[in-house]
Amino acid sequence: MIDYFAIFGEALKVVTEPQLLLLVAVGTLFGLIFGALPGLTATMGVALLIPITYTMPAANALGMMLGCYIGGIAGGAVSAILLHIPGTPASVCTVFDGYPLAKQGRGAEALGWAAFASGWGSVISWVVLITLAPMLASVCLSFSSPEYAALAFFGLTIISAVSGKSIAKGILSGLFGIMISCIGLDPIYGSLRFTFGNINLLSGIDTLPAIIGFFSLPEILQGCTGKGNPQPLSIALRTFVPSLRMQLKHMVNIIRSSIIGTIVGIIPATGSGIAAYIAYDQAKRFSKDPDSFGTGNIDGVIASETANNAVCGGALVPMLTLGIPGDSVTAVMMGGLIIHGYAPGPSLFMKNPDIVGAIFTCVLLATIFMVLFQLVGIKFFVKILSVPVSYLSGTLVVLSLIGCFALRNNFFDVIVGLVLGGLGYLMVKGGFPIAPAVLGLILGSMFESEVRRSLQISQGNYSIFFTRPVSLAVILLAMFVIISAFVKNFKTIKAKKGRSQSGED
Amino acid sequence: MEKSKKIYELIVAVFFAVLSLFFLFTAFNTKSVASEGMMSAMDFPKIVLFGMLGFSLYVTVKNLMTRRERTDDTASSKNRSDFRTLITSLLIIAYVIVWKYVSFSIATWLYISIQAKVIDPDLKWTNCALIGLGISCVVVLVFKILFKVSLSEPLLISLGIIH
Numbered sequence: 001m002i003d004y005f006a007i008f009g010e011a012l013k014v015v016t017e018p019q020l021l022l023l024v025a026v027g028t029l030f031g032l033i034f035g036a037l038p039g040l041t042a043t044m045g046v047a048l049l050i051p052i053t054y055t056m057p058a059a060n061a062l063g064m065m066l067g068c069y070i071g072g073i074a075g076g077a078v079s080a081i082l083l084h085i086p087g088t089p090a091s092v093c094t095v096f097d098g099y100p101l102a103k104q105g106r107g108a109e110a111l112g113w114a115a116f117a118s119g120w121g122s123v124i125s126w127v128v129l130i131t132l133a134p135m136l137a138s139v140c141l142s143f144s145s146p147e148y149a150a151l152a153f154f155g156l157t158i159i160s161a162v163s164g165k166s167i168a169k170g171i172l173s174g175l176f177g178i179m180i181s182c183i184g185l186d187p188i189y190g191s192l193r194f195t196f197g198n199i200n201l202l203s204g205i206d207t208l209p210a211i212i213g214f215f216s217l218p219e220i221l222q223g224c225t226g227k228g229n230p231q232p233l234s235i236a237l238r239t240f241v242p243s244l245r246m247q248l249k250h251m252v253n254i255i256r257s258s259i260i261g262t263i264v265g266i267i268p269a270t271g272s273g274i275a276a277y278i279a280y281d282q283a284k285r286f287s288k289d290p291d292s293f294g295t296g297n298i299d300g301v302i303a304s305e306t307a308n309n310a311v312c313g314g315a316l317v318p319m320l321t322l323g324i325p326g327d328s329v330t331a332v333m334m335g336g337l338i339i340h341g342y343a344p345g346p347s348l349f350m351k352n353p354d355i356v357g358a359i360f361t362c363v364l365l366a367t368i369f370m371v372l373f374q375l376v377g378i379k380f381f382v383k384i385l386s387v388p389v390s391y392l393s394g395t396l397v398v399l400s401l402i403g404c405f406a407l408r409n410n411f412f413d414v415i416v417g418l419v420l421g422g423l424g425y426l427m428v429k430g431g432f433p434i435a436p437a438v439l440g441l442i443l444g445s446m447f448e449s450e451v452r453r454s455l456q457i458s459q460g461n462y463s464i465f466f467t468r469p470v471s472l473a474v475i476l477l478a479m480f481v482i483i484s485a486f487v488k489n490f491k492t493i494k495a496k497k498g499r500s501q502s503g504e505d
Numbered sequence: 506m507e508k509s510k511k512i513y514e515l516i517v518a519v520f521f522a523v524l525s526l527f528f529l530f531t532a533f534n535t536k537s538v539a540s541e542g543m544m545s546a547m548d549f550p551k552i553v554l555f556g557m558l559g560f561s562l563y564v565t566v567k568n569l570m571t572r573r574e575r576t577d578d579t580a581s582s583k584n585r586s587d588f589r590t591l592i593t594s595l596l597i598i599a600y601v602i603v604w605k606y607v608s609f610s611i612a613t614w615l616y617i618s619i620q621a622k623v624i625d626p627d628l629k630w631t632n633c634a635l636i637g638l639g640i641s642c643v644v645v646l647v648f649k650i651l652f653k654v655s656l657s658e659p660l661l662i663s664l665g666i667i668h
Contacts, residue, residue: 393593460542
């Protein structure tokens with residue numbers, strides 16, 4: 001029997017303890033800085049905190065780590081919006097509309113929305129965490145390889161949504177991303193693939209250097225051709241804090257993206273990047289003005305930021321209820337929990353309701369601190385935009401290349417970032433979208449390994465994907481997405497031809 | 506389609522076609538074992554590479570068949586911006602080499618200073634050098650000292666300035 005009184009008793013104790021409040025605040029700030037700096041991820045931040053918090057009481061240590069987790073995911077939006085460099089893989093989709101907004105002089109507004117959207121995502125997934133955790137965890141853990149494969153397939157169909165004007169170029173870019181994900185050790189038999197005798201390629205191409213290379217270097221190379229014209233920015237509070245009326249206007253998008261983020265978070269080994277992509281795609285589909293996505297639609301920022309932070313609450317569900325981490329950060333955090341003598345899993349709620357209460361409360365506190373710090377910080381963050389291009393350009397190159405290097409302290413990752421950055425520049429100049437390549441890189445290996453595992457389960461019988469209800473439903477959904485994208489593309493081409501013919505007449 | 510975009514599109518499409526052909530050649534020449542009825546290690550990459558080859562050929566053919574439009578860009582401004590991009594690309598490559606084999610902090614200082622001068626030739630060298638020094642100090646402080654990222658400093662170590 002779960003002792004709810006003990007959980008709420010601990011929650012009350014947490015909010016009245018100044019030391020713990022301070023540690024959660026420090027952890028959140030630390031996470032925000034980590035998230036905002038390219039190459040430093042929330043996983044790395046939490047891992048760094050484990051030795052620092054080792055001697056602290058468990059509640060304090062976990063509070064600090066949870067703060068870092070939530071801040072780390074949200075912080076990626078800062079560099080994504082202002083610099084076109086996703087601070088973390090979770091904020092890739094934030095770049096699509098956040099950066100165009102910043103270019104239009106609406107960077108502060110985008111940052112304000114990112115802070116609130118991240119806050120809403122965390123709060124909604126927190127509500128799910130404290131109310132439905134055990135039930136949801138058991139449902140999502142019934143997922144097996146066919147369901148994962150179907151989910152990855154569905155994720156890959158989003159290529160059509162992020163392809164821009166040419167679906168053929170989008171698919172080509174996506175296939176290139178999937179091809180890169182094939183480099184390294186084969187996930188099933190361990191055979192070497194396209195390593196060409198290079199030891200650095202054994203573990204494949206890491207996602208983060210590739211993302212940094214693809215997104216930041218093309219933008220820097222394009223930006224270095226002019227002196228720029230930095231405008232003095234006067235930022236008033238009302239320009240970046242979304243009003244309650246505006247928040248209610250976007251509430252459907254917020255709730256939809258939160259649900260997507262929470263569900264993706266609960267499913268182990270998926271991650272906030274995938275959640276952001278799916279939420280962005282859905283926001284575009286349900287939008288009255290889908291063509292404005294990618295050119296500075298605030299709904300794109302809201303969907304991405306809400307979903308990636310909703311993953312935090314979702315990922316804690318299987319960790320706390322079943323002892324299975326939902327993503328890489330919760331895997332590290334689980335280590336921290338074990339170091340302090342707690343075994344995550346079903347018994348945690350029975351034996352240690354106090355620690356469960358502390359975790360629940362710290363998630364909410366960290367969310368509040370995260371929104372506050374981001375709002376306070378906006379005035380300072382946007383100052384980046386007023387730095388002359390001549391100095392900003394070089395600094396961004398340095399930050400991007402350190403970002404590539406810092407993840408594994410491996411110089412090979414710098415070369416990867418540089419090569420893919422150069423290719424990304426040529427792709428941008430040639431009108432090839434970059435986002436599908438990143439999507440292919442993130443989902444390609446998951447899709448391949450899950451398809452092959454499913455075939456092993458079924459002895460090579462492909463019907464396994466169509467005889468399981470969840471897998472079948474997801475595949476049908478993906479087919480619908482593909483067909484609707486082609487129909488839309490066909491209609492656009494037809495309308496374009498019609499316009500040009502009437503023009504000739 | 507603009508002339509420059511058409512050229513870049515063709516370069517990328519041809520690059521992807523050549524890359525996929527090379528990888529396909531590698532895939533077909535790599536031994537990969539699999540149990541009966543299962544996918545071998547190279548089966549999935551082959552499917553992806555054939556798709557890539559097909560789409561890159563489609564984009565190439567479409568590109569060659571499309572007429573190019575005239576653009577308003579004057580030749581001199583285009584050449585100037587292409588020249589700056591080329592210089593920046595070379596500077597970045599030089600920066601990475603100096604970082605690896607000489608010193609991260611010295612490379613960062615030199616790179617930021619020279620890059621600023623390349624983008625805005627009106628800037629004074631002393632200003633570029635001083636601001637470059639300030640930025641590289643902050644970067645070293647944050648990443649090397651605060652976050653313990655092991656950025657290479659072979660020159661400073663050999664001179665005994667740092668350990």
